Amino acid sequence: MASAAEQLASNLNFSTFAKAEDLKKRLWFTLGALLVYRLGTYIPLPGLNPDAFAQAFQGQSGGILGLFNMFSGGAVERMAIFALGIMPYISASIIVQLMTSVVPSLEQLKKEGEQGRKIINQYTRYGTVLLGTLQAYGIAVGLESGNGLVVDPGWFFKISTVISLLGGTMFLMWLGEQITSRGIGNGISLIIFAGIVAHLPTALAGTLELGRTGALSTPLILAIIVMVVAVIALIVFVERAQRRLLIQYPKRQVGNRMFQGDTSHLPLKLNTAGVIPAIFASSLLLLPATLAGFANSASLPGWATTVVAALGHGQPLYMVLYGAMIAFFAFFYTAIVFNPKDTADNLKKHGGFILGIRPGERTAEYIDYVLTRITVVGALYLMFVCILPEVLIAQTGVPFYLGGTSLLIVVSVTLDTVAQVQGHLIAQQYEGLIKKSKLRGGKRGR
DSSP states (O other): OOOHHHHHHHOOOOOHHHHHHHHHHHHHHHHHHHHHHHHHTTTTOOTBHHHHHHHHTTTTTTHHHHHHHHHTHHHHHTTBBTTTTHHHHHOOOOOOOOHHHOHHHHHHHTTTTHHHHHHHHHHHHHHHHHHHHHHHHHHHHHHSSSSOOBSSOSHHHHHHHHHHHHHHHHHHHHHHHHHHHHHSSSSHHHHHHHHHHHHHHHHHHHHHOOOTTTSSSSSHHHHHHHHHHHHHHHHHHHHHHHHHHHEEOEEEETTTTOOOOEEEEEEEETTTTTTTHHHHHHHHHHHHHHHHHOOOOGGGGGHHHHHHHHTTTTHHHHHHHHHHHHHHHHHHHHHHHHHHHHHHHHHHTTTTEETOOOOHHHHHHHHHHHHHHHHHHHHHHHHHHHHHHHHHHHHHEEEEGHHHHHHHHHHHHHHHHHHHHHHHHHHHHHHHHHHHHHHHHHHHHO
């Protein structure tokens, strides 16, 4: 039998959306916040020569700068105040999550509920300030070392650059939190999503231009479109896929009445790690090429030049390491975000158990066993989705924004946003049903 939530979801229609005034306000707020973000990606840093930087960026766009440029919505190629984007916050969040698994005091805070989460979030903000300051200072020093990139080099430029870039990151962090609380949720993800989507039309136009000039044949362009649609369908299928473990709750007696035991499910996502493994693997593999690009090629030793060439896009060594790193980070990050022992303890505390499995340690071992098996499938899925577009990019010259990482982020955030909107509509309809039942009860009482 369908649950109440599923019945409400099946009754959603356009009239329900038209009556959801609170949801409309949240949508308008979210759109306004994303518009502010897009405007900020066009405000350049003070003291920078934009023409000289644009020329310098073209030579480095294939490295890690291209990846950061994608996540920042093009702010890196314009060296805008939002050039750091939200990446320092994401890095700080991951570091804090790692520390909660190592530091006992942080692990205890994680278990203390809302108050503990507030303290951990505060630590994440402090980490964002620290990482943002270091990265902003590194960018300032790197810009000054370039030929003619800075109009007036010196400490004034360094300080103004650090303040501008760090202020842009902290503003984006605040904006993401506002979208989460006052908008439709997933604020940080929506900011990254908006930056990638803003460049998709340019990528599609570039692909069509390659077809017009004859660099790509029409059948190949059609094959690319079919492949993109197929990959999107695969992402939707896997991101929604779950392995549900049946949880049984025993019978309970309240007074003189005996209530039947309830059943529920423990959902385990097929891809628990999300898009984090692809981002980490891309960043680490692109780092050597980026550092070599900043250095003088004549000063590099022969072995370094060979390694950088072997780690180029489409090279066999790059593909093998990319797949291996994705698999490693898929298991590593899944172990960080999901603790089978804590889940088993919570089930035991509330009287729940898996049929045929003894509560406690045996349940934790069984959950870990199932999670390991489905993570193998999730890692293979991530490897396929990320490596297939890389091969296509290397062989045909399709723009970078059609890569697997960008498709993963766009589709995943879209699915989460649709779920958030549906949740608001269900809550709206549920409140309406409660009001109607109260009115009917009041009339009967009269």
